[in-house]
Amino acid sequence: ETGVTQTPRHLVMGMTNKKSLKCEQHLGHNAMYWYKQSAKKPLELMFVYNFKEQTENNSVPSRFSPECPNSSHLFLHLHTLQPEDSALYLCASSQESGAGETQYFGPGTRLLVL
């Protein structure tokens, strides 16, 4: 596989469920990102990891818990979500986390919270 992959592509969960989103990059990059894409809103950066260390948490509620075990993998653990959390969750990676760096995006996980 090449590029950035995300699983699952679609997820339906209840408000009491716990689930995890997975992202894997095959580009040898050192920075990884989670974004949220909601209808009629700009993409929102959620978290940034650089060399496995979290360098940005954009005031994300604690019901979203990221994990970066190595530079190639990034997870987003979900628990007790709300219906307004339904969105497309996009993962991205870049060589470094810096100005001018091109971020490469995965296809996203479409999440529906019932």
Next chain:
Amino acid sequence: GDSVTQMEGPVTLSEEAFLTINCTYTATGYPSLFWYVQYPGEGLQLLLKATKADDKGSNKGFEATYRKETTSFHLEKGSVQVSDSAVYFCALTGSPNGGTSYGKLTFGQGTILTVHP
């Protein structure tokens, strides 16, 4: 903080028409500027970028010029195709002297483009 404003969509054009999607930004210092495209059911792909003033990014017939004086990065294509139908996002990353926005991608709201045969 940094912000990006794109022209309101949706934009509907006939094949071979000229395309302009306006993008203006607010940022301190010298940000890097990007256009990303999202085809239906897919993630975002980099279309083009420019990292300093007066640079022109180009790819697949699309062009955008980094205009510091007007804080703009308008996307243009001379002759659009049906396959260009997608959502286009203008974005920036802050500059090293731009404080907390350094390295962080800030997106505009996206412009939906539909091209008819």
